[in-house]
Amino acid sequence: MAILLSTKASAMQAWRDALLAIAPDLDIRMFPEAGNPEEIEAAVCWNSHDMAELRRYPNLKLLVSMGAGVDHLLRAPGPPPGVPVARLKDERLTTGMGEWVLLNVLRFHRQDAEYRAQQAARIWRELPAPDTAQRRVGILGLGQLGTHAAGLLRMVGFPVLGWTRAPRDIPGVTCFAGADGLRAMLTQTDILVCLLPLTPETRGIINRDTLALLPPGAFVMNSGRGGHVVADDLLAALDCGHIAGAALDVFEPEPLPPEHRFWGHEKVLVWPHASSITIPSSAAPQVVENIRRMRQGRPLINLVDFSAGY
Numbered sequence: 001m002a003i004l005l006s007t008k009a010s011a012m013q014a015w016r017d018a019l020l021a022i023a024p025d026l027d028i029r030m031f032p033e034a035g036n037p038e039e040i041e042a043a044v045c046w047n048s049h050d051m052a053e054l055r056r057y058p059n060l061k062l063l064v065s066m067g068a069g070v071d072h073l074l075r076a077p078g079p080p081p082g083v084p085v086a087r088l089k090d091e092r093l094t095t096g097m098g099e100w101v102l103l104n105v106l107r108f109h110r111q112d113a114e115y116r117a118q119q120a121a122r123i124w125r126e127l128p129a130p131d132t133a134q135r136r137v138g139i140l141g142l143g144q145l146g147t148h149a150a151g152l153l154r155m156v157g158f159p160v161l162g163w164t165r166a167p168r169d170i171p172g173v174t175c176f177a178g179a180d181g182l183r184a185m186l187t188q189t190d191i192l193v194c195l196l197p198l199t200p201e202t203r204g205i206i207n208r209d210t211l212a213l214l215p216p217g218a219f220v221m222n223s224g225r226g227g228h229v230v231a232d233d234l235l236a237a238l239d240c241g242h243i244a245g246a247a248l249d250v251f252e253p254e255p256l257p258p259e260h261r262f263w264g265h266e267k268v269l270v271w272p273h274a275s276s277i278t279i280p281s282s283a284a285p286q287v288v289e290n291i292r293r294m295r296q297g298r299p300l301i302n303l304v305d306f307s308a309g310y
């Protein structure tokens with residue numbers, strides 16, 4: 001029996017090598033070279049793979065999605081019915097995201113844009129010292145990524161607030177939940193960091209109304225999904241000066257079209273969905289573990305909770 005591997009062309013070989021390094025006996029078929037469809041027992045795919053195509057494999061018993069986010073699986077037609085779906089929970093993805101959050105929080109907090117502008121004009125001028133203990137960072141989403149980022153920010157000395165759908169209790173983080181909690185957190189947030197999964201409830205969560213609740217001069221960061229931000233509302237809030245700047249790693253659509261205003265906006269830092277990149281050698285062990293468990297009929301790990309949307 002064989003494994004179907006499907007991801008962007010640039011990552012295909014590295015994934016194949018990483019899986020074979022742990023399990024040299026795996027028969028890996030690199031999409032579209034699937035061979036006999038009846039021989040495919042597991043598919044390891046990323047979000048560009050057409051879920052309808054997976055219905056061609058009558059003996060498919062496992063789908064592993066090669067990322068943390070699962071929004072592509074929630075869209076019709078979704079994975080073949082009855083096939084368990086696992087996602088990646090990878091330490092390197094988590095630490096990479098923590099670095100991205102810290103980098104952009106500190107860039108804003110330490111007035112990097114202003115100092116770079118001064119450098120370009122050869123101006124030697126000290127700006128007022130920022131006060132870390134007064135700069136409140138509010139994180140939307142306190143899953144593995146959000147909790148790790150919160151810990152890093154706390155270590156630096158920022159007051160950290162966090163919002164989740166259902167109440168959470170994380171030591172050192174002022175936690176908010178539900179619609180009222182969201183409003184309450186936003187009014188106290190100087191730097192907003194979105195690390196949410198994209199679900200019907202979180203789509204468009206950063207919009208005209210929620211941006212208006214942030215204190216004037218707030219900074220907005222999104223590394224969840226592009227659909228979390230209503231782009232025109234964010235642009236309007238940046239243009240009128242209410243929002244001081246934004247660091248955006250995810251967009252709708254991706255790639256961000258060349259004519260999009262975000263590209264050339266002086267207050268926007270654009271990242272090409274690269275805040276945290278899956279490293280095959282780090283993520284491969286859990287994929288192989290799930291293939292082994294599937295073959296032995298043991299419970300799978302990192303299963304997607306479709307009712308929660310992550």
Ligand code: OXD
Nearest residue numbers: 066067068069070276
């Ligand atoms: C992911 C991503 O979900 O790369 O892993 O966005």
